[in-house]
Amino acid sequence: MDLSVCVFGDSVSKGVVFDSVLKKYILLRDSFANRISGSFPVMIRNYSKFGCTVTKGMDLLRRHWNELSNFDYTILEFGGNDCDFDWADISENPEQEHLPKTPVGIFEQKYTELIEQVKRSGSRPVLLTLPPIDAKRYFAWISKGLNAGAILKFLGDIEHIYRWHERYNLAVCRVAKECSVPLIDISSAFLETHNYQSLLCEDGIHPNENGHRLISGVIGDTIRNLRTATA
Numbered sequence: 001m002d003l004s005v006c007v008f009g010d011s012v013s014k015g016v017v018f019d020s021v022l023k024k025y026i027l028l029r030d031s032f033a034n035r036i037s038g039s040f041p042v043m044i045r046n047y048s049k050f051g052c053t054v055t056k057g058m059d060l061l062r063r064h065w066n067e068l069s070n071f072d073y074t075i076l077e078f079g080g081n082d083c084d085f086d087w088a089d090i091s092e093n094p095e096q097e098h099l100p101k102t103p104v105g106i107f108e109q110k111y112t113e114l115i116e117q118v119k120r121s122g123s124r125p126v127l128l129t130l131p132p133i134d135a136k137r138y139f140a141w142i143s144k145g146l147n148a149g150a151i152l153k154f155l156g157d158i159e160h161i162y163r164w165h166e167r168y169n170l171a172v173c174r175v176a177k178e179c180s181v182p183l184i185d186i187s188s189a190f191l192e193t194h195n196y197q198s199l200l201c202e203d204g205i206h207p208n209e210n211g212h213r214l215i216s217g218v219i220g221d222t223i224r225n226l227r228t229a230t231a
Contacts, residue, residue, distance in 0.1 A: 002041040003223070004070060006123070007033055007048055008057050008114075009077030012131065014048035017208055018201040025050070028209060035216035040223050045071070053101050054078040054110045061117055068121035075184075076114065077128040079168040080205065082107045091146035094154040100164075104171050111175045127176045129187040130169040131211060134197040135162040137204025182222075189218045 007013050015031025018024070028034075037044040045067075047060055057078055061068070068074060082102035090098050102110065118125040139158045143151050155161065169187055176183035190196040190211070197204075199211035207215060 003072050004043045004045075005073045005075060006045040006064075006068065006071040007075045007077070008052075008060055009048040009075070009128070010052040010081050011048070011050040012080060012207060013075070013077040013128070014046065014050060015212065016050055017206055017212075018203050020202050025206075028212060030209060030212060032207075032212040032215035032219065035212065036219055036223070039216070039220060042223065048077070051081055052078070053081045054107055054114060055102060058110065058114055058117070061114060065117075065121060068118065068123045071123045073126050074118045074121075074123040075126050075128060076111075076118070077130075078111060078114075079107065079130050079172055080165070083165055083168040087142045087151060088146060090154045091143070091150050094147075094150040098154065104167055107168060108171050108175050111172070112179060115175070115179045115181055124181075125179075126182045126184060127172055129172055129183065129185050130165065131186055131190050131200070131207050131215070132169075132196060133162060133165050134200050134204035135159050137197070137200070137202065139204075141203040141205075184219055184222050186215050186218050189214055 011025075013033065015028040015033060016025050017028045019026045033044050033046050036042060047064055049056065049060065052060070057076070083100050083104070085098055085100055115125045115127075135158050138161055139148075139151070139155075152158065173183060190199060193199060193214065199207055199214060201208045
C-alpha cells in the first residue's frame with residue numbers, strides 16, 4: 001500500500017444513507033471511502049460515527065491517539081451535525097432563543113484544536129468541505145411529527161436552513177486556511193452538478209450512492225495529483 005489514511009467524521013464519511021424502500025438508515029457498501037480503497041493503493045481506516053460533532057470527534061481522536069502515527073493522512077469531516085438544532089424544542093418554543101449543537105465560534109475553535117492534535121500525532125490532517133443540503137426536503141424531514149409552522153416561524157424562511165448550513169461550510173474553509181492544511185472541496189462538485197439535489201437522499205442532507213460516487217471522484221483526483229507530485 002502506498003498510502004495509509006484514517007477518517008474521522010460524521011454519518012456522511014461513515015457512508016450512512018437513507019434507504020427509501022426499507023425506510024431506514026443503512027450503511028452504503030459503495031461509500032466514498034470504500035470506493036477509494038477499492039480503486040487506489042490506499043489503506044483506509046474509518047472511525048466516523050453517525051451523529052458525530054467536532055466535540056465527539058475529539059473524544060474519538062483521543063481514543064485512537066496511539067494509532068494516528070501509523071497513518072500518512074487523517075481526513076476530517078465535521079460540521080453537518082454541529083450546525084443542527086433541537087427541532088422538537090424549537091417546535092414547542094419557537095420564540096425562545098435556541099443554540100445549535102456547536103455554535104459556530106466554538107466549532108472553529110474546537111476544529112482548530114482537533115487539527116493541532118492530528119499534527120502532533122505525526123499524521124497530516126486533511127479537511128473535507130460539506131455537501132450542500134436540500135432545504136425543502138430537509139425541512140420536511142425535521143418537521144415530521146412536529147409543528148412545522150412553529151419551526152418555520154423560528155427559521156423565518158425555509159432556505160434559512162441552507163444558509164445556516166453554509167455558514168459552517170465557510171467556517172471549515174476558514175479553519176483550513178488559518179491552520180494551513182489541505183482542503184478537499186466536495187461542495188463545489190455538488191453545486192456544479194445540474195440538479196445536485198438528485199445526489200442527496202430523501203432526507204435532503206445525506207449524499208446518496210451517486211453522491212458518494214461524486215465524492216470519491218473528487219478525492220480520487222486529489223490522490224492522483226498527490227501521487228504525481230511525489231513520483
